[in-house]
Amino acid sequence: MDYFFNETQEEIRELAYRIAVEKIKPLRAEYDENGTFPWDVAKVLADADLFGCYIPEEYGGLGEGLLSGIIVAEQMARICSGIALVFGGTLLGTYPIILYGNEEQKQKYLPKIARAESLSAFSITEAGSGSDATSIRTTAIPDGDHYVLNGTKQWVTNGGEAAIYTVVCITDKSRGARSATAFLIEDGAPGFSYGKKENKMGIRASATRELVFEDCRVHKNQVLGKPGHGIRLAMNTFNMTRPVVAAQAVGLAQGALDEALAYSLQREQFGNKIFNFQSIQNMLADMATSIESARLLLYHTCRLAEEGKVDVTKLSAMSKLLASDMCMKATVDAVQIFGGYGYMKEYPVEKMFRDAKITQIYEGTNQIQRLIIAKELQKEFNRNLKNV
Amino acid sequence: MNIVVCVKKVPEIDQVTVKDGKVAASGAGMTNPFDMYAIEEAIRLKENVGGEVRALTFGSDDSDSALREALSLGADSAVRVWDDSAEDTDIMGTAEILAGAIKKMGDVNIVLFGKQAVDNDASSIASAAAGYMGLPQILFVKKIREIDDSKIVAERATENGFDVVESPLPVIISVVKEINEPRLPSLKGKMKAKKARIDVWTLEDVGVDSSAIGAGSPSKLTEAKEPPARPKGEMLSGETPEELAEALVSKLKENKII
Numbered sequence: 078m079d080y081f082f083n084e085t086q087e088e089i090r091e092l093a094y095r096i097a098v099e100k101i102k103p104l105r106a107e108y109d110e111n112g113t114f115p116w117d118v119a120k121v122l123a124d125a126d127l128f129g130c131y132i133p134e135e136y137g138g139l140g141e142g143l144l145s146g147i148i149v150a151e152q153m154a155r156i157c158s159g160i161a162l163v164f165g166g167t168l169l170g171t172y173p174i175i176l177y178g179n180e181e182q183k184q185k186y187l188p189k190i191a192r193a194e195s196l197s198a199f200s201i202t203e204a205g206s207g208s209d210a211t212s213i214r215t216t217a218i219p220d221g222d223h224y225v226l227n228g229t230k231q232w233v234t235n236g237g238e239a240a241i242y243t244v245v246c247i248t249d250k251s252r253g254a255r256s257a258t259a260f261l262i263e264d265g266a267p268g269f270s271y272g273k274k275e276n277k278m279g280i281r282a283s284a285t286r287e288l289v290f291e292d293c294r295v296h297k298n299q300v301l302g303k304p305g306h307g308i309r310l311a312m313n314t315f316n317m318t319r320p321v322v323a324a325q326a327v328g329l330a331q332g333a334l335d336e337a338l339a340y341s342l343q344r345e346q347f348g349n350k351i352f353n354f355q356s357i358q359n360m361l362a363d364m365a366t367s368i369e370s371a372r373l374l375l376y377h378t379c380r381l382a383e384e385g386k387v388d389v390t391k392l393s394a395m396s397k398l399l400a401s402d403m404c405m406k407a408t409v410d411a412v413q414i415f416g417g418y419g420y421m422k423e424y425p426v427e428k429m430f431r432d433a434k435i436t437q438i439y440e441g442t443n444q445i446q447r448l449i450i451a452k453e454l455q456k457e458f459n460r461n462l463k464n465v
Numbered sequence: 466m467n468i469v470v471c472v473k474k475v476p477e478i479d480q481v482t483v484k485d486g487k488v489a490a491s492g493a494g495m496t497n498p499f500d501m502y503a504i505e506e507a508i509r510l511k512e513n514v515g516g517e518v519r520a521l522t523f524g525s526d527d528s529d530s531a532l533r534e535a536l537s538l539g540a541d542s543a544v545r546v547w548d549d550s551a552e553d554t555d556i557m558g559t560a561e562i563l564a565g566a567i568k569k570m571g572d573v574n575i576v577l578f579g580k581q582a583v584d585n586d587a588s589s590i591a592s593a594a595a596g597y598m599g600l601p602q603i604l605f606v607k608k609i610r611e612i613d614d615s616k617i618v619a620e621r622a623t624e625n626g627f628d629v630v631e632s633p634l635p636v637i638i639s640v641v642k643e644i645n646e647p648r649l650p651s652l653k654g655k656m657k658a659k660k661a662r663i664d665v666w667t668l669e670d671v672g673v674d675s676s677a678i679g680a681g682s683p684s685k686l687t688e689a690k691e692p693p694a695r696p697k698g699e700m701l702s703g704e705t706p707e708e709l710a711e712a713l714v715s716k717l718k719e720n721k722i723i
Contacts (some may be wrong), residue, residue: 088655127650139652402660 078369080376082148089145092125093205105157108282109428114238114275115160115282116425119193121166122149129191132175133258137188143317144379153373154328155335158432159282163196165325166234166283169318169440170197173243173259176317177302177310178422182261186241199318200230200288201311208445210245211254211308215290222297224248224260226290229272232439236286237271240264244288244306257307261299268293274390277433299409316390317382319397319440323375325369326397326404326436334364339417340424341441351414360410367403374399376381391453398446401436408433423463466516466584466614469567469576470507471594472535473631474528486688496531501581502640506609507535508539514612517535517628518539519570523551524563529663537650537658544570548668550681555682560593562678574614578639580605591639601632607643653654 100121109116122128124355131146132138139145146168149269153161171190174182189195206212211366215228226246233242242262262269272287300337302310338361340353351357378392411426412419419426475497476490477691490722495581496504505690506517520543522528532543546566554562567573581588595602595606607627609621613632622641677683701716703709717723 084659085656088652088659091650092650092655099649121649124651125649130652189622 079253085139086145086148086370089127089141090148090152093127094155096121096125096127096417097156097397101153101160102158102311103426104283105282105428106187106422107158109156109159110196110281110422112276112281112284115163116238117256119163119167119196123191123193128164128167128193129171129187132171132187132191133208136183137191137204138318142379142383143320144376147293147320147375149322150321151328155332157282158325158429158436159280161325161328162234162280162283165321167196167239168233168321169243169314170199170239171300172317173199173310173314174241176313176397177256177259178261181298182301186261189240196235196238197241197243198233198234198235198239199238199243199314200312201245202231202233203229204231208442210255212313213245213254215244215246215251217248217258217260217295219248219297222464224258224297224300225292226260226262226293226295228290230288230290231273232285233448234283234285234439236284236288237274238284242288243301244290245309245311248304248425250457254308255461257302257306257311259301259307259310260295262293262295263286263289263302266293266295267450278434279428280435284313312390315440316388316393319393319446320382322380323371323378325397326400326433327372327375327432329429329436330364330368330371330400330404330407333426334361334368334407334435336424336426336429337361337364337411337414340418357414360414364407364410367407371396371400371403376423377384386432391450392440394446394449394453396445397436397440398450400403401433401443404436466510466514466574466612467570467572468507468516468518469521469570469573470500470503470508470518470530470540471563471576471578471590471712472504472520472537473497473522473579473582473584474524474531475582478583481584483689485689486690488686488689489531493502494527494530496534497579497582497584497644499583499627499640501534501579501647502576502604502642502644504535504538504540505645506640508573508613508648509645510609511539516574519544521563521566521639523547523554523566525552532663533658534650536661537654538648539654542664543661544664546666546668546671547670547680550679551668551687552679553677553682555684556587556589557593557684558673558678558682561597562671563590564594564597565673566666567594569666569671574634574636575612575617576600576635577638578637580639584689588639593635595637596601598637600637600639602639603632604639606638606640609644612637618672637703660663 127149134140148406150165188198203213205214212290217224217226243259244262245257245259247256248258268291270289272289275285341357344351375396382389408430412430415426420426474494476494480492481490495663510520518540520540523546524546531557546562578591603619605622606619607622610618617636618631621630663712699713
């Protein structure tokens with residue numbers, strides 16, 4: 078299948094899949110079971126020049142843009158979407174710096190991330206602030222040239238492993254989200270600590286922790302973007318990174334199809350390969366069709382996002398929505414094709430099934446994605462009315 | 466240190482068939498897996514003691530992929546020797562050609578080979594090339610203990626352990642897979658290798674008399690046969706584990722195994 082990749086993108090795809098098969102596959106069951114954080118895989122990716130493939134060349138990356146990051150995330154997730162998050166979670170933590178960092182901030186952080194010497198993370202969610210991102214309570218109160226942070230961020234991917242965190246706080250309780258401001262907080266900053274590592278259903282090789290701020294003083298140089306623009310920064314970041322969740326879902330679903338197809342061509346019942354039964358063929362055909370359609374929307378969205386001429390809010394939400402819903406169904410069907418064996422940890426589809434669920438939840442639940450899409454439809458309608 | 470690593474393009478093992486007494490291969494082929502360890506060791510030598518790595522092969526332009534693989538992993542340059550009349554050259558001819566190319570390169574300190582190629586499993590090229598060059602050889606190296614401009618100390622794998630062998634340089638070695646864990650290429654390495662120039666030398670360039678190669682090779686492959694199919698296993702029948710165990714025991718006794 079030709080996805081109109083350029084030569085470099087083709088090489089990235091081939092190399093990322095090779096790394097996934099040779100370096101990730103032997104680890105995935107153990108890292109899932111024990112929750113081992115895949116630092117070793119991050120180093121392998123960095124040695125292959127892939128860890129910072131989307132980071133601009135002047136900051137130590139390959140400068141291959143968002144689509145290259147999508148390609149790497151997809152190929153990794155095809156083998157293990159938990160381990161893939163060491164890359165995907167860092168991409169989420171790095172895009173705000175690429176989009177909003179000043180020259181000094183970019184020089185300071187991006188080259189280390191490209192070499193996987195530092196990981197990064199993004200944090201907006203709190204215990205009481207999930208789908209409603211505007212209800213954040215963590216404060217950063219101005220104090221001379223500094224801000225003093227207090228509060229707790231929740232469910233931070235790469236939390237405790239990353240060296241640099243983009244944290245969205247409010248600087249004025251009375252103004253709430255209108256005062257939301259993003260800060261770059263370094264690991265080890267006084268008053269900054271981590272909560273417990275979460276014990277999750279899936280993506281268990283990825284670390285998810287709380288970030289705890291107790292009178293954590295940071296210099297105003299650590300403000301990322303403009304004060305008061307924290308929510309906008311988060312939303313524009315998500316426009317670029319929701320496709321990464323979509324890539325994770327497409328890769329994961331493809332991995333489930335790879336496994337289910339191979340199994341169906343080998344497993345015999347009633348004296349026949351189970352592939353030869355139409356009920357199995359139907360499931361496989363539906364999986365392949367839904368994967369392909371989600372993948373094409375994803376690549377198209379990334380190309381438009383890179384071009385930067387149109388607002389990709391709607392397409393980005395659609396990519397994530399379509400890919401994650403189809404991923405959930407594809408992994409459910411893969412387990413079904415494996416039958417009882419699919420329910421056992423000996424076979425990889427059991428883990429894929431658990432790993433799939435999160436893609437419908439994080440970076441905005443799929444219900445929130447639908448609200449975003451509907452809002453964009455309404456905006457388009459109103460614009461068209463004006464133009465009539 | 467001037468390092469040469471010899472590589473060979475081979476068919477993918479599962480793509481080989483024997484038909485009408487001839488070997489045929491489909492698929493894109495691959496770099497001989499044992500050569501990957503030689504490439505890795507050559508690059509580690511360069512990283513540890515400095516110098517340059519040249520990759521060398523004898524073959525048609527289809528073999529360029531093996532050279533480009535070496536380049537993608539860190540080799541500095543690549544040479545391919547070929548002549549259309551060289552098809553079906555035997556082991557001795559191949560070794561003579563490689564030896565000629567290495568001589569032409571001039572000041573070479575060490576030449577590395579994989580212990581054998583997985584297509585014909587001859588495991589003789591390194592020795593034969595050493596013979597043509599009049600150089601010492603250490604085969605089946607599992608570890609290079611020390612190396613400098615004048616000598617090498619290496620562990621040579623044996624059936625029961627290893628020998629420690631010392632040799633002056635220049636030297637020819639072949640390596641076994643215990644010697645290292647080959648790295649993966651980097652993206653920049655791959656992109657560079659794609660565009661790299663490969664020097665192509667003729668038989669005349671390497672000073673080999675073409676009458677003894679190709680169709681003139683002293684040894685020839687006259688016929689190839691598929692290995693005999695494995696005899697079919699026998700399924701024992703029985704309703705219960707006890708019955709199956711009894712059937713198995715009587716079968717083992719019948720065959721005088723127990």
